Amino acid sequence: MKALIIVDVQNDFIPGGALAVNEGDQIVPVINELQQKFDFIVATQDWHPAEHGSFAANHSQKSVGEFIDLNGVNQILWPVHCVQGSKGAEFHPDLKNDKWKAIFKKGTHRKVDSYSGFFDNNKQGDTGLSAYLKENDIDEVFVCGLATDYCVKFTVLDAISEGFKTTMIADATRAVNINENDYIHAIEEMAQGGAKVVLAEEILYFS
Secondary structure (H helix, E strand, O other): OEEEEEEOOEHHHOOOOOOOOOOHHHHHHHHHHHHOOOOOEEEEEEOEOOOOOOEHHHOOOOOOOOEEEEOOEEEEOEOOOOEOOOHHHOEOOOOOOOOEEEEEEEOOOOOOOOOOOOEOOOOOOEOOHHHHHHHOOOOEEEEEEEOHHHHHHHHHHHHHHOOOEEEEEEEEEEOOOOOOOHHHHHHHHHHHHOOEEEOHHHHHOOO
16 A cells, blocks of 8 residues: 655745745645545654754854764754744645644654654664554555655655655655755665656656
8 A cells, every 4th residue: 555755844944934945835735736646644744852953053153054973973953943842843834634644753852863754863763654654554655745855865765775665756845955966866866775756747647
């Protein structure tokens, strides 16, 4: 059985948010259309404590974009975003959620970031997503959301490593693009890792 995984379509990743992804709002209607094609849908949600170690503001004399060693992981420093209980951590108000089976919160531990919807970046913390999907007889996943070059990419790669047949819906994602070609490189990395990369119309009109 197949499932749609919606990654981090939250206010802070939308234009105007604390860690805005360019055109991030444009994927919302696409994802809403895609949801009509799936009976099993889950979402991930960045859910950081205010003192999270990935926030540049929590390190004296450090700036956004610099790297630090965070609990043994080479960690880029981000603006404060998706703080637990904040408006920025809420899902985009236009994103439909009436068919969702579950929400998996990530990045909840102060000393480790979590891009993937499955595991923390040091692979020590497990969100429970993999077990939940397998308990519900899911063997194939389709991934969309924000952002292509971070949370989507690592969710896709972990889905593959967990044994799921994995498809990434390219135009239902947008990238942070710290470097100009990060979106392209992320797509290439996912494809080389074993993901099928498609456009939304292939699911909407040909599935």
